[in-house]
Amino acid sequence: MPLTKTRLRSLASWALIxxxxxxxxxxxxxxxxxxxxxxxxxxxxxxSSAWLTSLPVICMGLVALLGVRIEARLGERRGVALxxxxxxxxxxxxxxxHQAEVLLITALLGGAGVALIQALVPALIKRQFQGQVALALGxxxxSLMGGGGLAALLxxxxxxxxxxxxxxxxxxxxPALAALLMWWLLPFAGLTARTHGASAQPWRNRRAWLLALYFGLVNCGYMSMVAWLPAYYLQMDWSATQSxxxxAFMTVFQVLAALVMPALAQRSRDRRPFLALSLAAQAFGFFGLVMWPLExxxxxxxxxxxxxxxCFALSLILTLDHCREPxxxxxxxxxxQGVGFLINAVSPWLTGWLRELTGSFVSAWWVLIVGVVAMLLLTRIFSPASYRESFAEPHGSPALSTHP
Incomplete structure (x- = not known):
């Protein structure tokens, strides 16, 4: 019986994730x-329609930066439910x-809700799936990317x-209603209520800022693709369903990569080869989109x-690698995620602005190529040996524990 309960609890945890x-x-x-x-x-x-993508991402960034206070005030159970x-x-x-104002307001509201959940889930995964963190994040x-693809398709x-x-x-x-009912009826084991005690202060750490910049730039392409890929092909006389x-087709490969690459990366502490391969794939894809969009x-x-x-899964794993304590x-x-999503928010707006300025999306794809190549060069500094040095506390504070 105890084994059955353990299995059911594990299945419930995976289903909720x-x-x-x-x-x-x-x-x-x-x-x-x-x-x-x-x-x-x-x-x-x-x-102006680019704000329908940028505003939720801005909310994701701002709310994520308040993650510590949100966790302390609401706890995981109420925070995710909200x-x-x-x-x-x-x-x-x-x-x-049906008004533009409604769309903009709901972009803010929905973005804040997404941000609340995204701010709380990584710590929850770090604690709940010990020994399987990379797989659980994958x-x-x-599932995050799958939801985006289903929405684009349906x-x-x-x-x-x-x-x-x-x-x-x-x-x-x-699906939001279904997830809310599941969350309330099948809570994670060991969910925290309000938490207290010493807090980490990542905004005072250079590596934290570098990780945030890296997370933002390696994931910028997603926001531009979500906002403008269908529009790019609509202008080439594709239908709404085709575009x-x-x-949705892009999402299939996102989902596959998010499952396979973290599973492979879990066998090694060095994430750099997997990140380099992922960034190279982005660069070649954007180049093809510029040169041979219809071929x-x-x-x-x-x-x-x-x-x-x-990149999304691996950059989150890379971030969690730097700290042992959940x-x-x-x-x-x-x-x-907070700083990274604020960087992401610029991407669809910049793409829309370049489209208005040049009459084409091609210039925006070139900007993304340059950003991806720059991050490919930066990847080499994230060696496992650098984790301890990057988060060493000069005054002996235990706020950010590192790997042994």
């Missing part, structure tokens, strides 16, 4: 395949509204069925998806 991840990207990726319809009804320009309620509320409001990342289908784009955006309240399915679009999108999926690791991850 997947359910949470599935709800963290539809608020972003459901917009892009319906963008032309939304712009036609609301009169939004390319640059995040799911905010996502549910944003989707419901989108279902009922499953979490894969939102135009739902919108077409009901003959209104609001339905394509609002339907994602259903949305291309984004082999699925190949370029597959490479981009593989690189992005692996709470310190969670605080560092919240800081890295």
């Amino acid at each position: 997947i359910a949470l991840g599935l709800n963290l990207r539809p608020i972003l990726s459901s917009i892009s395949p319906l963008l032309m319809q939304i712009r036609g009804d609301t009169g939004m320009s390319f640059q 995040g799911l309620l905010m996502i549910l509320g944003a989707c419901l409001w989108r279902l009922l509204g 499953v979490y990342s894969a 939102s135009p289908v739902v919108a077409g069925h009901f003959s209104q784009w609001q339905a394509g955006l609002g339907v994602w309240l259903l 949305g399915s291309l984004l 082999s679009p699925h190949i370029w999108v597959a490479l981009i998806g593989f690189g992005l999926g692996a 709470r310190a690791a969670g605080q560092l991850a919240a800081f890295v």
Whole structure:
């Protein structure tokens, strides 16, 4: 009997990780395949509609930076529940509204909900899946990206069925409701309530800032792809369903990479070879998107998806590698995601601005190529031997524990 209870608890933990991840990207990726319809009804320009992707990401960054205070005030159980309620509320409001202002407000509301969950999940995984942290982060990342792909694929289908784009955006309240019920009825073992005690101070550490910059730039391409990949092909006379399915196709390779690369990386403490391979895949994919967009679009999108999926999971794993104690690791991850997502938020806005300025998305893809190559060169400094040196506390503070 005890063994059965242990297995059920383990299965519930994995199911909850997947359910949470599935709800963290539809608020972003459901917009892009319906963008032309939304712009036609609301009169939004390319640059202003970019805020529908940028605003949630800005919220993700700002709320993640407050992760320590949120954890102390709410605890994991109530914090995650509140995040799911905010996502549910944003989707419901989108279902009922049709003005540009509603879309912008719900982008903020939904983004804040996503940020709450993202700020709390890494520490939860670090504690709950001891010995399987890389694999659990891979499953979490894969479900997160899978949710984004499903939204890109199904939102135009739902919108077409009901003959209104609001339905394509609002339907994602259903998985949010399901995850909320699961979270409340099947809580993780060992969930923390409010926490107290010494806090890490990553904003005073150079390596923490470098990890944040790295996380932001290696993942920038995802936000631009979610916001503009369908629009790029809509301008080449693809339909909304075709362009949305291309984004979903990219997600298939994101999910595969998020599962396979962390599993491989778990066999070694050195993440650099896997990160280098992932960044190279991104660079080749974006180059193909510039040079031969119609010849082999699925190949370029597959490479981009593989690189992005692996980079998200591996950069989070790299961050958690620097801290042994779960709470310190969670605080560092919240800081890295906070700054990183604020960097990410610039990407779709910059892409939209370059599109308005040049009349083409090609210049934005070149900017992403330059950023990816720069991060490929930076990857070499993240050797396992540097973890202890980077987070050595000069005054003997135990705030950030390192690997032995």
